[in-house]
Amino acid sequence: MIELIHVTKRFGDAVAVDDISLSVGKGELCVLVGTSGCGKSTTLRMINRLIEHSDGEIHLDGQPVREFREEVLRRRIGYAIQSTGLFPHWTVERNIGLVPRLLKWPANRVRERVEELMALLELSMTEFADKYPSQLSGGQAQRVGVARALAADPEILLMDEPFGALDPITRESLQDELARLQARLHKTIVFVTHDMDEALRLADRLVVMNQGRIVQQGHPIELLRAPADAFVESLLGGEDRGLKEAALLPVSERMSPLGPGPLAEERIARDATLREALSVMLWRHVEHLAVVDDDEVPIGELSLRRLVGARDHDA
């Protein structure tokens, strides 16, 4: 678990991070969002001491980060960045095995771990192990970057806009992959992004920063329903907030049990989002959808009225 207690960072006279306190629990995925220059990257980099904080304390499992030797601290924390930072003169296999080798793992254990990670990130060992970073696509390189960050099985993962340079389709597939990995690995992750959809999609806890301060933090749904001020509201998408919230809620939350009448023709999966359901309604010009489970068996129905009007229902 990571704790920032009244942390400030000054560069000369400029204050980049202004007295912030933040606690990220074990297994939590905390996303820092904000406009460029709001101090979110600086905050992230103070945790592994790539930047030293000026005031306050940063604790890792109760121990101040300053008490660690820099290298020892960083080898305990996975780190992935937008430009991947893969070493261009090393093969994929060697890149991924970097931190385990720094930790002096025996060669065969490093090799096994690399194989394990490449399988986890769906990179074929035979195809990619001996390739160099310049031979990879952006998405593949970022997968390797994530594999490298996970190599020594760190408790904590810091990710600085890791998917920011990818095309929208690759970005979404990597976001899904990260969500899938996180459901399995339960790392403590601090993730920086300026892409609000990405933030809403991944965050257990969303932290909005502006001008070096934390403006609001909480679960994405909480922030969407009650933004603290106009800045948070506009960052969260203003008029688009309804759609963004709908994108976070599953159909199963608003569906009603199967009625006696005839079943609607159009179908939607139980774990699809309300946003997807709304889109199907708009597209097909219908007001009712049949909700089906994974085996395409109808288990309920969703009306437009329930989809949009159910706020008082679940409150």
Added chain:
Amino acid sequence: MMRKGRSSRGYGWLSPLLWLSLLLSACLGMEGLKGLFRLVEPDSQALIYDRADFIVLLGRHLLVVGVAALLAILLGVGAAVAVTRPGGRDFLPLVGQLASIGQTFPPVAVLALAVPVLGFGTLPIIVALLLYGLLPIVRNTLAGLEGIDPGVAEAARGMGMTGGQRLRQVELPLAAPVILAGIRTSVTINIATAAIGATVGASNLGDPIISGIVNGNTAHVLQGALLIGLLALSVDSLFARFQPASSS
């Protein structure tokens, strides 16, 4: 002076072998070119320089350039590495300027100043070549180290590599092509410059040239120049062979 050597053109071993064999045959078989030199010096008795074997002069020439290059590499790369470390950053402009001054200072002047201190012989010419050859090495090492992708440098730090590990495993290997280009420029220039060593008693391939000038024997001048030119081409093509294509 940031001459980046021409990049290797994919001849493989062909071009270095060609130049080396021309160099050696010229060294050993200068007699065979007598007819050619007769054209420029029709009346000379001693048509071919014979105060020392060309092959011996070649060896001494290589030795002087080699020792100077080795010292220049140690000093130049060492200084450039030192001033790109966190502790040495303040000295970066100073080192750049010192290296530039080293090269603007004519080697002949260095010789004139060094001889009273170091005496005649090989030592002053090594000092002169060392100073003259530093700039391309320092400049290119700095350029190579500073030119590393900031993302790569950041990742190396973020992954928990120590300063020494970053230098040996990341920075130097990535800067190597640019550093090598600097060494190539430095060595090639110094092969030609070393000839002036003959004026202070360092016997090398400059001997025939200086003695030819003194005795008015153009044939001797040409013989020295021919061998130095072939040596420079041989060494340059060897560098081209070993320099990775990614340097440019």
